[in-house]
Amino acid sequence: xxxxxxxxxxxxxxxxxxxxxxxxxxxxxxxxxxxxxxxxxxxxxxxxxxxxxxxxxxxxxxxxxxxxxxxxxxxxxxxxxxxxxxxxxxxxxxxxxxxxxxxxxxxxxxxxxxxxxxxxxxxxxxxxxxxxxxxxxxxxxxxxxxxxxxxxxxxxxxxxxxxxxxxxxxxxxxxxxxxxxxxxxxxxxxxxxxxxxxxxxxxxxxxxxxxxxxxxxxxxxxxxxxxxxxxxxxxxxxxxxxxxxxxxxxxxxxxxxxxxxxxxxxxxxxxxxxxxxxxxxxxxxxxxxxxxxxxxxxxxxxxxxxxxxxxxxxxxxxxxxxxxxxxxxxxxxxxxxxxxxxxxxxxxxxxxxxxxxxxxxxxxxxxxxxxxxxxxxxxxxxxxxxxxxxxxxxxxxxxxxxxxxxxxxxxxxxx
Amino acid sequence: xxxxxxxxxxxxxxxxxxxxxxxxxxxxxxxxxxxxxxxxxxxxxxxxxxxxxxxxxxxxxxxxxxxxxxxxxxxxxxxxxxxxxxxxxxxxxxxxxxxxxxxxxxxxxxxxxxxxxxxxxxxxxxxxxxxxxxxxxxxxxxxxxxxxxxxxxxxxxxxxxxxxxxxxxxxxxxxxxxxxxxxxxxxxxxxxxxxxxxxxxxxxxxxxxxxxxxxxxxxxxxxxxxxxxxxxxxxxxxxxxxxxxxxxxxxxxxxxxxxxxxxxxxxxxxxxxxxxxxxxxxxxxxxxxxxxxxxxxxxxxxxxxxxxxxxxxxxxxxxxxxxxxxxxxxxxxxxxxxxxxxxxxxxxxxxxxxxxxxxxxxxxxxxxxxxxxxxxxxxxxxxxxxxxxxxxxxxxxxxxxxxxxxxxxxxxxxx
Numbered sequence: 001x002x003x004x005x006x007x008x009x010x011x012x013x014x015x016x017x018x019x020x021x022x023x024x025x026x027x028x029x030x031x032x033x034x035x036x037x038x039x040x041x042x043x044x045x046x047x048x049x050x051x052x053x054x055x056x057x058x059x060x061x062x063x064x065x066x067x068x069x070x071x072x073x074x075x076x077x078x079x080x081x082x083x084x085x086x087x088x089x090x091x092x093x094x095x096x097x098x099x100x101x102x103x104x105x106x107x108x109x110x111x112x113x114x115x116x117x118x119x120x121x122x123x124x125x126x127x128x129x130x131x132x133x134x135x136x137x138x139x140x141x142x143x144x145x146x147x148x149x150x151x152x153x154x155x156x157x158x159x160x161x162x163x164x165x166x167x168x169x170x171x172x173x174x175x176x177x178x179x180x181x182x183x184x185x186x187x188x189x190x191x192x193x194x195x196x197x198x199x200x201x202x203x204x205x206x207x208x209x210x211x212x213x214x215x216x217x218x219x220x221x222x223x224x225x226x227x228x229x230x231x232x233x234x235x236x237x238x239x240x241x242x243x244x245x246x247x248x249x250x251x252x253x254x255x256x257x258x259x260x261x262x263x264x265x266x267x268x269x270x271x272x273x274x275x276x277x278x279x280x281x282x283x284x285x286x287x288x289x290x291x292x293x294x295x296x297x298x299x300x301x302x303x304x305x306x307x308x309x310x311x312x313x314x315x316x317x318x319x320x321x322x323x324x325x326x327x328x329x330x331x332x333x334x335x336x337x338x339x340x341x342x343x344x345x346x347x348x349x350x351x352x353x354x355x356x357x358x359x360x361x362x363x364x365x366x367x368x369x370x371x372x373x374x375x376x377x378x379x380x381x382x383x384x385x386x387x388x389x390x391x392x393x394x395x396x397x398x399x400x401x402x403x404x405x406x407x408x409x410x411x412x413x414x415x
Numbered sequence: 416x417x418x419x420x421x422x423x424x425x426x427x428x429x430x431x432x433x434x435x436x437x438x439x440x441x442x443x444x445x446x447x448x449x450x451x452x453x454x455x456x457x458x459x460x461x462x463x464x465x466x467x468x469x470x471x472x473x474x475x476x477x478x479x480x481x482x483x484x485x486x487x488x489x490x491x492x493x494x495x496x497x498x499x500x501x502x503x504x505x506x507x508x509x510x511x512x513x514x515x516x517x518x519x520x521x522x523x524x525x526x527x528x529x530x531x532x533x534x535x536x537x538x539x540x541x542x543x544x545x546x547x548x549x550x551x552x553x554x555x556x557x558x559x560x561x562x563x564x565x566x567x568x569x570x571x572x573x574x575x576x577x578x579x580x581x582x583x584x585x586x587x588x589x590x591x592x593x594x595x596x597x598x599x600x601x602x603x604x605x606x607x608x609x610x611x612x613x614x615x616x617x618x619x620x621x622x623x624x625x626x627x628x629x630x631x632x633x634x635x636x637x638x639x640x641x642x643x644x645x646x647x648x649x650x651x652x653x654x655x656x657x658x659x660x661x662x663x664x665x666x667x668x669x670x671x672x673x674x675x676x677x678x679x680x681x682x683x684x685x686x687x688x689x690x691x692x693x694x695x696x697x698x699x700x701x702x703x704x705x706x707x708x709x710x711x712x713x714x715x716x717x718x719x720x721x722x723x724x725x726x727x728x729x730x731x732x733x734x735x736x737x738x739x740x741x742x743x744x745x746x747x748x749x750x751x752x753x754x755x756x757x758x759x760x761x762x763x764x765x766x767x768x769x770x771x772x773x774x775x776x777x778x779x780x781x782x783x784x785x786x787x788x789x790x791x792x793x794x795x796x797x798x799x800x801x802x803x804x805x806x807x808x809x810x811x812x813x814x815x816x817x818x819x820x821x822x823x824x825x826x827x828x829x830x
Contacts, residue, residue: 131692196646213645217691228798229680230628230705230772231611234671236796241681242667245660252657256649265644266656268689276632276682276703277546278799288691290645357645381651383643384693 003346005113007403009396012105015049016395019085019101020093029386030093034086034128034137035063035164042085046100046125053108055123061174062141063127069107072120077186079117079406080369081106082124084361086132092388094378094395099191100125102399106406117410119186126361133161136327137175139361143368144179151175155324185369187409188362189336191398193390194375195358195383205397207354207375208340212363213262213290214297214329220247220308221320226273226281237279238316244269244283246311251287251304259300263357264289292355293329330363336372336409343404349397358383372409374401418761420528422818424811427520430464431810434500434516435508444801445508449501449543449552450478450579457500461515461540468523470538476589477556478542484522487535492601494532494821495784496521497539499776501547507803509793509810514606515540517814521821532825534601541776548576551742552590554776558783559594566590600784602824603777604751606813608805609790610773610798620812622769622790623755627778628677628705629712629744635662635723636735641688641696652694653731659684659698661726666702666719674715678772679704707770708744745778751787751824758819764812773798787824789816 022045023030023038032039043065050057056068066082083099103123110121127138133156140146151172154161165171194200199207224238248266255264268286289304291297305321312319337353344351354375362371376398379389437460438445438453447454458480465472471483481497498514518538525536542553548571555561566587569576580586609615614622639653663681670679683701704719706712720736727734752768759766769790777786791813794804 194646195643196648197651215645226800227796228610228773229682229703230630230678230774231609231798232678232772232796233611234667234678236612239667239680241663241684245663248656248660249664252649252654263645263647263649265654265692265694267644267691267693267695268686269656269684271683274683274701276701277630277680278682279680280682286689286691288644357647358643359645381642381647383646385641 003404005109005403007105007109007396007399011108012101012399013392015104016097016101019045019097025090025386027386028093029091029388030087031090032085032087033089033132034130035133035168039086040168043125046085049104053104054111055107060178061170061176062138062146062178063168063170064138064142064178065125067104067107067123069111069121071110071115071117076119077184078120078122079186079409080122080124080188081190081402081406082126083190083192084129085125086128086130088130088384090386091384092382092386094193094388094390095195095383096129098193098390098395098398102191102402105399106403109403119410129361132156133164136359136361136364139364141175141178142180143364145364145367146176148176180368182368187333187336187370187372188365189402189405189409190360190362190373191402192360192373192375193383193388194378195381196378197381198354199375199377200379200381202352204352205349205394206344206351206401208337208351209332209356209373209375210337210353211292211332212330212356212360213292214294214327215288215290215359216297216301216326217288217324219322219324220285220287221322222283222285222312223318223320224279224281224316227279229277229279232279240280240283240317241271242315243312243317243319244285246314247285247308250307250311254303254307255300258303259291259296261355262289262291262296262300264304290357291329297329327359327363330366332362332372333370336370339405339408340372340374340401342408343401346404347400349401372405374398418819420524420818422520422524422811422814426523427516427814428807430519431512431516434460434512440505440801442801444506444803445502446505447500447502448504448547449545450548450583454501455583458540461500464519468519469526470522475593476585476591477553477561477593478583478585479553479557479593480540482519482522482538484526484536486525486530486532491534492599493535493537494601494824495537495539495603496605496817496821497541498605498607499544500540501543501545503545503547503799505801506799507797507801509608509803509805510610510798511544513608513805513810513813517606517817520814521818524818534825544776547571548579551774551776551779554779556590556593557595558779560779560782561591563591595783597783602748602751602785602787603780604817604820604824605775605777605788606817607775607788607790608803609793610796611793612796613769614790614792615794615796617767619767620764620809621759621766621816623752623766624747624771624788624790625752625768626707626747627745627771627775628707629709629742630703630705630774631712631716631741632703632739634737634739635700635702636737637698637700637727638733638735639694639696639731642694644692644694647694655695655698655732656686657730658727658732658734659700661729662700662723665722665726669718669722670715673718674706674711676770677704677706677711677715679719705772706744712744742774742778745781747777747787748785751785754820754823755787755789755816757823758816761819762815764816787820789813
């Protein structure tokens with residue numbers, strides 16, 4: 001089906017460059033946290049572009065913004081393409097934005113060619129993928145997975161969420177109305193930058209995601225005793241910093257030694273009372289780890305939490321373990337992976353399967369439809385940074401694969 | 416000279432208990448940070464008590480409050496006794512307060528007995544000993560050591576200092592006028608709680624301070640690189656938390672292994688960017704260490720800073736070393752120590768020499784006069800906490816030794 005069809009790379013570039021100006025930062029990146037003024041400006045800009053392109057605009061109670069192309073039968077399901085326009089604070093121009101611009105370009109190309117497909121097409125910008133507020137908020141709402149309690153103590157704080165929803169003209173009740181009816185989505189395909197160095201190091205054009213890692217996070221609190229740092233002898237102290245420090249080193253050793261496909265991060269420690277002259281009574285440690293499958297995920301969890309207890313005990317400390325949440329490892333649809341590899345072969349692009357170490361909206365959407373995802377190379381692996389860069393030629397490759405895979409996906413999934 | 420003279424323990428107790436009500440906290444401690452409303456209320460109370468006792472009240476440009484007893488020749492020097500009425504935030508009732516109340520009681524006892532001494536007596540409450548604002552502020556001013564730059568970026572922040580001085584009716588210029596004329600002080604003697612467990616464990620009544628430790632502080636910054644905590648491989652990371660953690664453990668080992676008379680504390684780490692899903696690019700670490708003499712002080716400094724560099728290098732990090740300040744180790748006057756041990760012998764109290772692991776106003780005053788200090792036992796060593804406690808009988812012992820040592824000091828120092 002239409003394998004000679006190609007996107008309009010110049011048109012996509014113009015749109016991509018215009019978008020990069022919205023919320024642009026001095027360092028060449030963008031600062032568009034979910035529901036910030038810059039993010040809402042990007043969404044307004046996207047809406048105008050959709051309308052200019054002669055596509056239908058749609059938004060829902062979770063703030064997701066879409067372009068619709070009714071290229072299939074009226075009652076046919078929809079193949080969803082897309083990504084997100086929000087960024088982390090002081091992020092890069094490519095993360096999310098490339099996927100939305102490529103999705104829109106696929107719709108414009110199919111519209112221009114006047115193709116009829118067995119499904120309708122939708123290019124979506126999902127709300128708060130990055131987790132400034134809740135994380136994967138828009139896609140969780142689409143998948144019917146959003147619960148009122150997720151909005152009660154979101155990771156970005158309740159106040160930021162309430163203020164953001166107010167700026168965006170959204171309501172809590174409305175958030176819960178965005179679930180798509182069962183069977184309404186034929187699938188979800190996303191193009192994203194790799195945010196790592198594997199494609200660049202291997203000299204590959206395209207990474208076909210085989211699974212999105214599971215992510216788990218804990219707050220670990222090592223509890224000792226505040227003492228005068230001059231008068232308490234070293235032997236008498238119950239110094240919370242020692243447990244936290246020993247665990248931080250041990251966590252890395254555990255992963256490097258026994259879990260080569262996993263990663264772990266201690267992203268923050270918070271000391272209390274936190275003075276030069278007081279022995280730390282309490283250290284709160286932010287722990288996150290990721291694994292590509294449920295087996296490793298569970299074993300790593302046990303190994304880390306057990307070790308935290310061991311290091312606490314070694315220094316006479318108590319450990320308080322607070323589980324903050326998890327996303328299960330999510331295998332990608334085999335049909336989507338086949339469509340992507342077929343498309344790469346047709347286009348003469350080198351490719352390999354990759355596990356995604358980052359979380360993506362596909363994790364939510366995999367609950368309600370087949371999901372597939374491709375990566376294009378990130379220069380130096382830079383991500384969540386103004387240094388983020390992908391060669392334009394790689395961006396175009398990704399969009400072409402997204403187009404061809406959509407057409408192939410039509411043949412395979414929808415009968 | 417008057418070795419049968421005894422203080423009025425009931426009168427001292429009444430004063431001590433009344434003082435403990437000013438800024439009292441639910442946990443049985445006091446909250447009187449320097450120049451807080453509660454601290455100023457305690458000073459007002461002290462002034463009224465001085466006047467009620469028929470003593471002369473004096474205050475200076477640094478806010479130091481004193482009771483004067485002209486028991487010597489008009490042009491004779493002054494023997495200064497005292498401590499401080501400010502507390503750390505949520506501190507205890509004994510730290511500082513006991514020393515001021517005992518000093519006042521010594522003056523009242525000498526006045527009541529109508530004794531003539533070769534010097535005049537002064538009981539002082541020194542400003543901001545605890546360092547809520549600057550640290551040893553009042554005594555540094557007395558010693559002529561206070562420089563305008565100490566007031567520009569004080570450890571408690573410039574704004575807190577300016578607001579506090581305003582509340583206390585003091586000015587920056589006035590602070591610099593409090594230096595005592597050369598030769599005007601015959602000495603400075605202080606009674607304080609130990610804030611440690613050595614006296615209690617050894618079953619001793621009195622600790623005679625042989626030296627106040629030197630204290631040095633640094634801000635060490637371990638610099639790595641922020642990376643996506645899902646997509647950057649473990650081997651590729653430059654994780655600032657690893658250097659900071661390894662150094663924290665190493666610092667303790669260095670002191671326990673090679674510097675048994677010293678202590679070290681990592682009181683705080685500050686992570687940046689500080690997110691669950693970002694590899695820490697920067698960890699700022701608050702380092703403080705103490706040593707009883709210049710030799711150990713210098714060797715420990717080298718060992719710690721060298722090791723910090725080594726641990727940074729081991730994890731591919733850069734180290735930024737910011738020296739924040741030091742107080743040299745301060746030996747106590749031999750004459751004062753003799754006066755204290757003679758007084759203990761007369762009173763039948765067990766005693767031993769001790770190094771003070773905490774900083775005290777005597778560090779400043781040792782620059783201008785002979786300084787001596789005694790400790791009484793702290794139950795459980797609790798300090799800077801509402802749990803702080805010293806048996807009343809030990810408090811009385813301390814005050815009796817202070818009185819007798821003052822009389823002995825007269826014989827030895829002033830001719």
